[in-house]
Amino acid sequence: MNTTPNASRLHIAIFGRRNAGKSSIINALTNQNIAIVSDVAGTTTDPVQKAMEILPIGPVVIIDTAGLDDTGELGELRVKKTYEVLNRTDLALLIIDGTIGPSEFEEEILKKIKEKNIPVVGVVNKVDLVDFHFSKKTEWEKRLKLELVETSANSGYGIEELKRQIIKKAPYDDRELSLVSDLINPGDFVVLVVPIDKAAPKGRLILPQQQVIRDVIENDAIAVVTKEYELKETLENLGKKPSLVITDSQAFLKVSADTPKDIPLTSFSILFARYKGDLDELTRGLKALERLKPGDRILIAEGCTHHRQSDDIGKVKIPRWIRQIVGGDIQFDFSSGMTFPDNLDEYKLIVHCGGCMLNRREMMYRISYAKDKDIPIVNYGLLIAYVQGILPRAIEMFPSAKLIYDEDRLY
Incomplete structure (x- = not known):
């Protein structure tokens, strides 16, 4: 409850072949041993997420994925999961093993990334292990039609430049997405109807309710929280007509009956329909x-x-x-x-x-x-x-x- 929800963070996913150093790059970016690192190819089997902050972008989620060249029946399932990660990726990092170079695996994932209009940063890792010439980098960039950042996750070489490229390529939505700020004004009262029943989580509010409350008070309006059976009394004693009533959808019928027709009414779920979709x-x-x-x-x-x-x-x-x-x-x-x-x-x-x-x-x-x-x-x-x-x-x-x-x- 005290951190930015993962769903509201920029999602940065890391793709590449097995043992290209994807997990090592994550550890270098975060300065923590978050991902398991091993010389054994295929150590990462399922997508692994880590929430962190990258300034000036802010809260992000970094996703480590299984290798694109994983083999066998289980390997095919892992690769499928890796490709599914693209559906929630805001920014992709394509990691290339500098001791091997790009192959059809990188070309295929890069094609999928571009088809989905996802910004991508190309990374050549392990440059400390080879005599990496400028001509080789140029050749690989021409092949992939992608600029490449040289790094060594082990020594830290190029990691700061990689961070700069992440900041540069990170997508920013020109449209200011909002839950309720465009529906209210500073000083308005907003009544939030929050049922507390057996489906409600013990000791806390569910995420949509938390986020709407935050958006209301962040826009200098006043959030009034009540249960559906206390709504009528709440409205009678408020002293000022609220500008909006927002309810849990399951209480829609009763809340609609108890809310005067001249007060706008909607639900948390409908607000999220436009906020997320x-x-x-x-x-x-x-x-x-x-x-x-x-x-x-x-x-x-x-x-x-x-x-x-x-x-x-x-x-x-x-x-x-x-x-x-x-x-x-x-x-x-x-x-x-x-x-x-x-x-x-x-x-x-x-x-x-x-x-x-x-x-x-x-x-x-x-x-x-x-x-x-x-x-x-x-x-x-x-x-x-x-x-x-x-x-x-x-x-x-x-x-x-x-x-x-x-x-x-x-x-």
Whole structure:
């Protein structure tokens, strides 16, 4: 709770062949023995993450991946996991073993990196072990069409230059992403409705609630936190009309009933739909609910893994609501964490969580992948508002999403 969530950090992933020195580069960058280093090829088997700070970029996550040339049945699975890391990579480091040089493995991953428009820093490691001439570096740069930084992770040579290149290439979003700052003004009251039930984590608030509270007070507004059964009394005793009420989606119906119509209302999940993803595209995905037929297959996707309660929102409630809409049985598949299906062709709809544990690049990848496959995708908050008949009110403050709703006549 005292550190920047990983999902809000810049994700820097390190790619290369086995024993190219990827883990050693991480240790050199962080000045810590974070990654296990060994002369045995294939020491890193699964992606490993480390949160740290690189000034002036700020909080980052560095991801160490398995070697691109891993072999055998398990090796192929590790390479697949390595390629999946690209979906959440904001900046890539391509490590080349200076004693060997680039090969088809580096060329293939570089192609994938460029296809996804991910900025990349090329690194030639182990230059202390060979007579590394300028002509060789020039030759490799021409082959890869990529500038290369010379380093020795063991001696520390070139690590400062590598940091400078990371800072130079780090992407900065020109669009100021915000949860609520564009919806409120300094001095406003914002009421946050936070149910405390068996699904709530003991002793703390969930990440979306924490982040919204932070965004409210960071913009000099006043956050008032209450439970859904105390909302009416809270509003009556506040003394000033709040500029916005934000609720957990599962309490939408009661909160909507207890919130006067002249007070804007939305949910944490809908705020995250636009913060992490594409609110318009997710709103558009609701149309699919009207086209579903018994026997159709739906994917329920969550960005985290958690202990599911007996009446879990993703596993129980949403499937129940959808079956009621369709009037027959629907087949549901479930994915969680960083796992997302390679093949979406069998699905008629994807219902995704708010994505608070995913970074924006990963969430946007999932949305764009679904769009490319012509598979509608919607998020939990939008679907719940739709099911409970309060979608127009929940998106009233988001003009483009409201326009999509009006044009598509979802009701």
